[in-house]
Amino acid sequence: MTESKDAVPKWLDSNAIEIAMSRERPPERSVLEDILAKSLSLECLGLDEIVALLRVRDKEDKDLVLSTANKVKQKVYGDRIVLTAPLHADNHCASGCRYCAYRSGNGEIKRKRLDMAELREAGKKLMLQGHKRLVLVSGQTVAEDIDYFAEAINVLSRLFDATGEIRRININLGALAPEAYAKLKSVDAGTVNIYQETYSKRYYELAHPSGPKSDYCARISAPRAALEAGVEDVGLGLALGLGPRDYDLLALSLHIAHLSREFGIGVRTVNLHRVRPAPGCDYTPPFAMNDEDFLMSVAILRLAVPYTGILLTTREPAGLWRQGCDAGGSQLLTGSVANPYESWADAPDEKAPFPIGEETHLDEVVRFLLEEAKHLPSFCVACPRLGRNGQEFINMASQGDIRSQCGPNSLASFMEFLMNYATPYTRKLGEALINEKLERMNEHERGASERLLQKVRSGRMDEFI
Ligand code: SF4
Ligand code: SF4
Numbered sequence: 217m218t219e220s221k222d223a224v225p226k227w228l229d230s231n232a233i234e235i236a237m238s239r240e241r242p243p244e245r246s247v248l249e250d251i252l253a254k255s256l257s258l259e260c261l262g263l264d265e266i267v268a269l270l271r272v273r274d275k276e277d278k279d280l281v282l283s284t285a286n287k288v289k290q291k292v293y294g295d296r297i298v299l300t301a302p303l304h305a306d307n308h309c310a311s312g313c314r315y316c317a318y319r320s321g322n323g324e325i326k327r328k329r330l331d332m333a334e335l336r337e338a339g340k341k342l343m344l345q346g347h348k349r350l351v352l353v354s355g356q357t358v359a360e361d362i363d364y365f366a367e368a369i370n371v372l373s374r375l376f377d378a379t380g381e382i383r384r385i386n387i388n389l390g391a392l393a394p395e396a397y398a399k400l401k402s403v404d405a406g407t408v409n410i411y412q413e414t415y416s417k418r419y420y421e422l423a424h425p426s427g428p429k430s431d432y433c434a435r436i437s438a439p440r441a442a443l444e445a446g447v448e449d450v451g452l453g454l455a456l457g458l459g460p461r462d463y464d465l466l467a468l469s470l471h472i473a474h475l476s477r478e479f480g481i482g483v484r485t486v487n488l489h490r491v492r493p494a495p496g497c498d499y500t501p502p503f504a505m506n507d508e509d510f511l512m513s514v515a516i517l518r519l520a521v522p523y524t525g526i527l528l529t530t531r532e533p534a535g536l537w538r539q540g541c542d543a544g545g546s547q548l549l550t551g552s553v554a555n556p557y558e559s560w561a562d563a564p565d566e567k568a569p570f571p572i573g574e575e576t577h578l579d580e581v582v583r584f585l586l587e588e589a590k591h592l593p594s595f596c597v598a599c600p601r602l603g604r605n606g607q608e609f610i611n612m613a614s615q616g617d618i619r620s621q622c623g624p625n626s627l628a629s630f631m632e633f634l635m636n637y638a639t640p641y642t643r644k645l646g647e648a649l650i651n652e653k654l655e656r657m658n659e660h661e662r663g664a665s666e667r668l669l670q671k672v673r674s675g676r677m678d679e680f681i
Contacts, residue, residue, distance in 0.1 A: 222433050222434075223433055224417065224432075224433060224436070225433075225436060225437060225440075225474075227470055227471070227473075227474035228415065228436070228467055228470060228471070229470065230467075232263060233263065233463060233466045233467060233470070236263035236264050236266075236267045236466060237267055237462055237463065237466070239264070239267050239268070239271060240271065241271060242268075242271045242272055242273050242274065242277070243268040243269075243271065243272065245277070247268060248268065248269075248272065248277055248280070248281075251265045251268055251269065251519075252280065252281070252284040252519065255284065255285075255288050255518075255519040255520075255522055256284065256287060256288055256291065258288070258291065258292065258522045258523060258614060258615070258616055259522070260469070260472075260473065260520060260521050260522065261469070261519060261520045261521075263466055263469070263470075265520075266465060266466055266469055266516060266520050267462070267466070269281060269516045269519060269520075270461075270462050270465070270512075270516060272512075278512065281512065281515050281516070281519070282511065282512070282515045282542070282543050284515075284519065285514070285515035285516075285518040285519050285543050285544035286515075286542050286543060286544060288518055288519060288522045288544065289518055289526075289544045289545075289546055291522075291616055291619065292522055292523050292546075292613055292616060292618065292619060293525075293546050293613075293618065293619060293622050294592070294619050294622045294623045294626070295590075295591050295592055295653075296546075296591070296592045296593075296594035296596070296622050296623070296626035297541055297545070297546065297547065297548055297585060297589075297591045297592065297593055297594060298349070298525075298546065298547040298548070298594045298595075298596065298626075299347070299349070299547070299548050299550055299551070299578070299581065299582075299593055299594065299595060300347075300349040300350065300351055300384075300386065300527075300547060300548070300549055300550070300551075301342045301345075301347040301349070301350050301351070301549075301550065301551030301578075302350070302351050302353050302388075302549055302551070303335075303338055303339060303342060303350045303351070303352055303353065303372070304353045304354070305329065305330055305335060305352055305353065305354045305364075305365070305368055306327075306328060306329035306330065306354050306355065307325060307327055307328060307355060308327050308328075308329060308354075308355055309355025309427070310355070310427045310428055311355065311390075311424065311426065311427030311428055311429035311430065312424070312425055312426035312427050312430070313423060313424050313427075313429055314422075314423050314424075314425065314497060314499035315423060315455070315458070315491045315494065315497055315499045315501065316494060316497065317494035317495045317496055317497060318355045319427075319496075319497070320426070320427060322495075322496040322497070323496065324495045324496030325495055325496060329364075332367060332368070332371050335368050335371055335372065336371050336372075336375065339371070339372045339375050339382060340375055340377075342382075342551055343375050343376075343377070343380065343381065343382050344377070344637075345551065345577060345578040345579070345637060346380070346578050346579075346582075346595070346633045346636065346637030346638070347382070347551055347578060347595070348380065348381075348382060348383045348384065348595040348597055348629070349382075349383065349384040349385075349386070349406075349595070349597065350372060350382055350384070350385050350386070351385070351386040351387065351388055351409065351549070352365065352368060352369065352372070352385055352386070352387050352388070352389070352405075353387075353388045353389075354388070354389050354390070355390070362392070362395075362396045362399050362400070363399075365387070365389060365400065366399050366400060366402070366403045369385050369387075369400070369403045369404070369405055370403055372385050373385055373403075373404065379636035379637070379677075380632070380636060380637075380677060383597040383600075383601070383678070384406045384597045384600050385404075385405060385406055386405070386406040386407040386408075386409060386451070387400060387405050387406070387407075387408055387409065388409040388410075388411075390410070390428070390429060390438075391410055391428070391429075391431075391434055391435050391438035391441075392438070392441075392442070394441055394444065394445040395445075397441070397442045397445035397446065397447050398445050398446060400447075401445070401446050401447055401448075406449065406600060407449040407450065407451045407484050407485060408439075408442045408447045408449065408450050408451070409450070409451035409452075409453060409485070409487065410435070410438045410439050410442065410450065410451070410452065410453075411451075411452060411453030411454070411455065411487060412435060412436055412452060412453070412454070412468075412471070413453070413454060413455040413458050413459075414454065414455065414458040414459025414460075414464055415436070415459065415463065415464050415467030415468065415471070416459035416460055416463055416464065416467075417432050419458055419459040419460070419502060419503075420432045420435075420458070420459065422502070423455075423458045423499065423501075436471075439452060439471070439475060439483075440474075440475065440478070443475065443478075443479045443481060448481070448605040448606035449481070449484040449605050449606060449609070450475070450481075450483060450484065451483065451484055451485040451486065451487060451525075451527070452468060452471060452472070452483050452485075452486050452487070453486060453487030453488070453489070453527075454468060454486070454487070454488055454489075455489060455490075455491050456488060456489065456490045456491065456503075456505045456510065456513060457490050457491040457501030457502075457503050457504045457505050458491060458501055458502070458503065459502075459503060460503055461503060461505060461509065461513060465513060465516060465517060465520070468486065468517070469520045469521060471483075472486075472521050472524065476610070479607075480607045480610075481606050481607050481610055482521075482523075482524065482610045482614070483521075483524055484524070484525055484609070484610075485524065485525035485526070485527050485547060486517060486521070486524055486525070486526055486527065487527040487529075487549070488510075488513060488514055488517065488526060488527070488528060488545075489528070489529050489531065489532075490504075490505055490510060490532070491504075492531060507533075507536055510532070510536070510540070511536070511539055511540060511543045512543075514526060514528065514540050514543045514544050514545055515543040515544050517544065518543070518544025518545075519544070522614075523610065523613035523614045525546050525547050526544055526545045526546050526547065527545070527546075527547040527548070527549055528540045528541065528545040528547070528548055528549070529548065529549040529550070530548060530549070530550040530576050530581060531549075534584060534588075535588075538584070538585075538588050538589040541585075541589055541591050542589070548581070550576055550578070550581045551576065551577075551578055551581070578637070579637070579638060579639050579642050581593075582633070582638065582642055582646070583639075583641070583642045583645065586642065586645040586646060586649055587645065590649070592626050592627070592630060592649065592653060593630055593633070593646075594622070594625075594626035594629055594630060595626075595629040595630065595632070595633055596622065596625040596626045596628075596629040596680065597629075597678075597680075598621060598625040598680035598681070599618075599621075601678070601680065602680075620660070620661055620664075621680075621681060623653070623657060623661045623665060624661055624664040624665040624668050624680075624681055625668070625680040625681060627650055627653060627654075627665045627668065627669060628665070628668035628669060628671075628672050628679045628680060629680075630646060630650065631646075631650060631669055631672045631673065632672050632677055632678075632679075633646075634646040634647065635672070635673070650669070653665075654666070664681050668680070668681065
């Protein structure tokens with residue numbers, strides 16, 4: 217059934233959310249354990265169960281929630297953390313979102329759109345750090361821009377040098393018309409990200425007062441429109457702090473359940489990021505979130521939708537993103553979005569358009585993951601390479617069958633990174649971690665991993681099973 221773009225969709229049952237939220241008491245320990253056992257068997261949770269997790273207060277119970285979320289993540293994906301670099305194609309925007317430096321009317325930043333030569337240069341900088349996955353980001357895209365983005369994807373996907381290439385390009389371009397999605401699909405765009413930011417209509421409208429993004433209903437129906445237009449994978453997201461946390465997590469779970477029911481696909485990833493100060497913005501998020509609530513949100517989302525990828529960002533403080541990975545995060549947005557704009561940021565009289573903290577070099581991130589977190593950094597793109605998208609991917613992930621692929625493929629992609637891009641110190645740490653991981657694998661996974669590693673060590677690239 218086609219959904220109206222002008223009305224709040226029926227699946228967003230605010231009444232059911234309010235009723236579930238009226239529960240105030242923390243769950244008994246035995247109830248909590250039953251809920252966690254359900255997540256561990258990779259079943260999605262219902263509203264009442266999610267609210268029970270949101271009501272946990274006791275420190276010991278919170279620790280149990282966090283550690284179980286990690287176990288669920290390990291069961292679905294193992295301990296790999298997939299790394300993706302955002303590449304901002306421009307910072308023009310017709311919308312006036314109050315928390316975003318790109319908003320129209322913000323005179324504090326210089327506006328620019330990269331031409332194809334600059335885009336190539338920007339993509340190359342990320343590629344030469346070792347990135348294999350990009351997400352192409354722009355402000356609110358209008359219909360006539362689609363040809364530009366299609367060309368951009370073509371340019372970026374043709375980037376290669378002797379040691380590698382860009383292998384996956386996801387997009388984050390706002391809500392688009394069906395023809396635009398079809399066009400982007402024709403150039404092999406990856407996951408289409410459309411972040412609702414907050415599902416509370418009231419707080420959404422407060423934060424998004426003008427421009428195309430101010431249309432709450434059009435935004436909320438966009439992921440469905442993308443799937444109807446033939447897109448295989450969509451990503452959702454919350455800007456934590458803009459709306460009430462409990463309502464947002466519950467509504468998000470309904471959104472995922474709806475897409476899963478209607479399209480049999482579910483949602484590939486959910487991005488959880490907190491609103492941060494940005495140049496030229498003085499908006500105070502009405503529900504600013506502390507670190508502890510942020511981590512619990514990550515964990516509860518992992519438990520609520522066990523097989524959905526959870527994307528965090530290295531814009532969170534270092535210790536926190538490590539804990540976020542331990543609480544169920546499975547992917548990191550990182551790498552330099554500022555580097556492609558060096559010429560803007562360094563020019564006198566021009567304010568950098570991006571908040572400080574995004575200029576992280578990939579080698580540093582990898583070293584951090586190895587030294588502090590012991591997670592396996594992954595550049596794997598096996599699933600898209602094999603056409604394992606949409607329903608096929610979700611079926612494997614929801615049954616716990618993707619993990620046996622993630623381990624060997626992530627090790628091979630990581631070895632490729634170590635050999636071609638890492639500093640000697642990072643390489644030494646990385647090789648030690650690979651040996652550690654091999655020792656802990658079962659015989660089948662270890663055999664597959666060793667065969668792949670041997671091929672990579674002999675100079676082959678892009679190896680996977
Ligand atoms: Fe920023 Fe996106 Fe809003 Fe534009 S639409 S102002 S880029 S958040
Ligand atoms: Fe991701 Fe698939 Fe590779 Fe696992 S095997 S890391 S899910 S691309």
